Amino acid sequence: MGWFSKTKPMDDPSKPPSRSSRKQCWESRDTFFRCLDGINVVNALDAKHADAIKASCSAQERAFEQDCATSWIKYFKEKRVVDYKREKFLKEMEEKNAQQVDLSGIVRR
Template identity: 40%
Template sequence: MGLFSSNKIDTPPDKNKRQICWDSRDKFFQCLTTNNIDNSLDPKQRDNVELNCGELRNDFKNKCVASWFKYFQEKRYNDIQRERYIRKLEAEGAQELPFKLAPPKKN
């Protein structure tokens, strides 16, 4: 136990730290959006990210644990793609299902 609790990585971020991490993430992502960068982990975009949002990226990296840093960027790209796909389907005339994915109500 001593090994784990003394290790910085093994104590999970508390509420305060989480909020700090999320805030720095939001700022970084905001910058990515203004610069039209979808996938900030894409090696081709590395220079672009570094040039435009480098400082915010470093801030984000420092305030979040490494796994979160990676996860949030992956998630953002996934969400963007998903959103795009939904919009594409809607443009093709697809309709949203009129119910949530929950068991039907019996009367």
């Protein structure tokens, strides 16, 4: 990887990411997501939030994008939305006194 290379160390498919590079990625992700929480943005992929993210979280997003593999960035941003919707759904069901049903014993044909 040269000085002007556009690939990041974690984007090299010939080498698995090291423990320290994964840790750095996760720390950068968490910092960026805390910033998004501060401006009440859940979906960082939604274009309508681009200006708010750029104004408030550009440094955190830049570090996140620098420290993580490109495929991980998209995955983490999508997972954030899914996790938010899941938590919101579970909270709503809990407020309605819904009971969770264990379906693990059901056999599908």
